[in-house]
Amino acid sequence: MNVQAYLMLNGRTEEAIEFYKKAVGAEVTMLMRFKDMPEPPPPGMVPEGWDDKIMHSSFKVGEAELMASDGCQSEAEGIRGISLALSVNSPDEAQAKFAALSDGGQVTMPLDKTFFSPAFGTLTDRFGVSWMVVTNQ
Secondary structure (H helix, E strand, O other): OOOOOEEEOOOOHHHHHHHHHHHHOOEEEEEEEHHHOOOOOOOOOOOOOOOOOEEEEEEEEOOEEEEEEOOOOOOOOOOOOOEEEEEEOOHHHHHHHHHHHHOOOEEEEEEEEEOOEEEEEEEEOOOOOEEEEEEOO
16 A cells, blocks of 8 residues: 655646756656647546646655646645655755755745754745655754
């Protein structure tokens, strides 16, 4: 059994993947656009002009595999009620990843020492994805 996060990024998946490549070293393992579907979607399922948008993608961040799609709702609200936890090996690495992920986003708890970690902080990135960055040591 396996549970994976599937991000619905409402028309911004390609931009998000490029951002995650730079911010956390994401590596794309699969990408399919709506225009590449083997059968046409039912009428009204995909917004007009979304042929080049991403129907499904998969990418790795470290050992974790995440999936993402532009979805079928260009007006949907941001992602709520879930955070991606990024565990790193040092406070310096935490600082670098936290700074990269928060670029264009909003810091909700600045990265700082806590009773459970030498560096922990939370943020929402520019795509509405909530992150917790924590140092393992």
